[in-house]
Amino acid sequence: SRTITEPITELALATSHVALGHFDKIELRSLHTKYHDEIALLYQSFAKMITGLQEKEKVKGVLNKVVSPEIAQE
Numbered sequence: 001s002r003t004i005t006e007p008i009t010e011l012a013l014a015t016s017h018v019a020l021g022h023f024d025k026i027e028l029r030s031l032h033t034k035y036h037d038e039i040a041l042l043y044q045s046f047a048k049m050i051t052g053l054q055e056k057e058k059v060k061g062v063l064n065k066v067v068s069p070e071i072a073q074e
Helices: 002-020 038-066 069-073
Strands: none
Touching: 002 038, 038 069
């Protein structure tokens, strides 16, 4: 049952950080499972989404230093 509950618990915590915009506080561990079930697929997809959001925030931070906030937002 841990193969189901642990990833779901991690996703729930990560979701609350996403809702608050705290992308830098999210660190999903690598999911090692021999099963490729729906939970593993959801976890991996969510991890990819988080990586994309973190990268976007980094780029936005750099742009805010170089250009106006309005242009950086676009």
